[in-house]
Amino acid sequence: LAKTTQPISMDSYEGQEVNITCSHNNIATNDYITWYQQFPSQGPRFIIQGYKTKVTNEVASLFIPADRKSSTLSLPRVSLSDTAVYYCLVGYSNYQLIWGAGTKLIIKP
């Protein structure tokens, strides 16, 4: 049974780099890993998506090792406004979308 697991919560400080890891078993060759950010009382918002190795955009990087059983979202130089819940999502080729339970990230001054 497909399952996506991530830490429940993390703390960090402004200016630090934050890494959040997600474990995803039963991931297949064509399945994608996506990360979303959610603020209270809002819908999730897309951050980054990857398939293998490393992907970088203007807000984050996503690292995926060769076995693809985990992935790490990296947020460089976080600020207070990065305090949010971060979700890992695996999109399976059979239309299944398995979400992690979310990681509550708290950034302190």
Place this chain on the structure above:
Amino acid sequence: NAGVTQTPKFQVLKTGQSMTLQCAQDMNHEYMSWYRQDPGMGLRLIHYSVGAGITDQGEVPNGYNVSRSTTEDFPLRLLSAAPSQTSVYFCASSSGTGRYEQYFGPGTRLTVT
């Protein structure tokens, strides 16, 4: 572009009542989905649609019906509301599944008493 819109924003129902949550998107996306998010929890897929006239069940479909008569609209019907359906409901759309960015609506907060 309005993106994904949902109505109503808030709703209170009594046990046994039925209602329809509305969702519309103006991005011509093929894929639309409904999620529920319980307090402090992640999202669980209720139903999804890969195009007009095509729907399928997600992880937690019991007690809900959907239809997709147009590309733009994807209503979610609660057949006989139960307190266990108290949740925040999000509608999302994307160009496809898996590898495509999903755009979420603002959510409907439903309370069943």
